[in-house]
Amino acid sequence: MGALWETLVDPFSYQFFVKGFLAASLAGALCGLLGVFITLKGMSYIGHGLSHAIFGGYAAAPLLGIPILLGAGLWGLASALAINAVARTRRIGADAAIGVVTTASFALGVALLTRFGNKGPAFDSLLFGSINGVAWVDLWLLVGVLVGAIAVFTVLYRQLLFTTFDPDVAAVSGVNVARMDTILMIVLSMSILATLSIIGVTLVAATLVIPAVVARMLTDSFGRMLWLSTLIGTVCGAVGMYLSYHLEIPSGTTIVLVNAFVFLVVLLATRGRGLSRTAGMDDHTDASSTAISVPMPRA
């Protein structure tokens, strides 16, 4: 019993694990909270694309002599605003344009890292997350973004809810829908930036989506969905990081697998009732493929 307990608590004797554990929990909470808006607005694809775009910034920043977080942050912000602008115009296929921009940015990142070598976080860590990659600055960045996200969602709760549910009517009821979309994109880009070293480029979209979908399976209330999704994200992040240490698997992978396991358990426990709640979860009045609200004339 004593040996088992020692094995269980052993990782907490290492500072790098404690930092990783805290960071994974905070990253899970942040993705869980934000994921509610992302999934209900049908922006999961944008989250996935944006994480790939930010990868380009990670690779380019050291080569340009800019601190990585600043460079990747600015790159992410510019990508988010560009995607937002592209998505709001329907003159070209928005999803195709976003696909081109984000994958090109990702490819540029891979090309830069291959040609000039890696001067920032390890390549594998950026793709799949790492338990070793967490510095104090990452932890403080996560705390800052999480506090900022909570503040934004608290103060703009009603406007964001209205914009997410019914953007057309929100726009004519005095809500600045374009501003809400932009704010959400900024929070999304900052969240991806803050969680990338823990969860990784390729897996961050799953941590945005799964906790929110599981929460939706459990409740019909938007308010409850917000805190449930945050809680599920936190627990999955913590458990995933813990398993990452023992199984020696990249942290992003174990966090996503724990999320998927929770999804399966809830699916079986709710016997399909939960799944029916998620049907058409991101349906929108607007036909925009990216679900960013664009008031359009219908003849």
Next chain:
Amino acid sequence: MTDPLIALDGVGFTYGGAPVLRDVSYVVEPGQFTGIVGPSGSGKTTLLRLLLGSLKPSRGRVVRGPGLAVSYVPQLETVNWNFPVTVADCVIMSRKPTRLIPRPTRTERAEVAEVLERLGIADLAARHIRELSGGQQQRMFLARALIRRPSLLLLDEPTSGVDVQTRHEVLHLLDDLNRDGLAIVLTTHDLNGMAAHLPHLLALHHTVIASGTPAEVIVPSVVEQVFGARMEILQHLGLPLVVDSAEGVDSPRRAV
């Protein structure tokens, strides 16, 4: 004489090079109850959006009365009924928040209760929106519109896709609201079930073809011009009743 709520003067709207509306002049007066009638693609929704202010005209001008409060009720068919909100959540979301935390104030909760009571769905406040009938859904959106205390209510095809009983409910409800002084403009392509029962109509086919009472607008020449098909107009209980003209139509039964 009271000032008009909205005046459209020679308004045109072009989308992607194609003219959707041309030379539309129309005035919405206080207390008016108007149905904009026309087939799909005739520009009804575009005209509604110009009145709302969500579209700007390509030509002409739209003059809105000072401090005009307009509320909008969308088509039921365009709503995501699986969205995780209750009836009360849905109603309160259109009211501008008065403090920095999400929880509604006591005054706001009282206002929601009052408007739900007025529309006869007070007992449904905690229900998920998916659990409502068609008539209840329409009442909920009316409640969401009314909590903003508008002087003009705009509705896009309020009886589209609903059953006969719901259509009657909605008509009576709108009539009651109009009698209380609320100006209402709605779009509809349903001549018999909706338009014929309204006090004032505007027949639209990219421009205003006719306006007036149903007896003045629902006449063969206007209906043919607007809907592009010849139809007969009968009189039933004092209301015009549009039926397909048998003339020139090959019935499948006759063709056998």
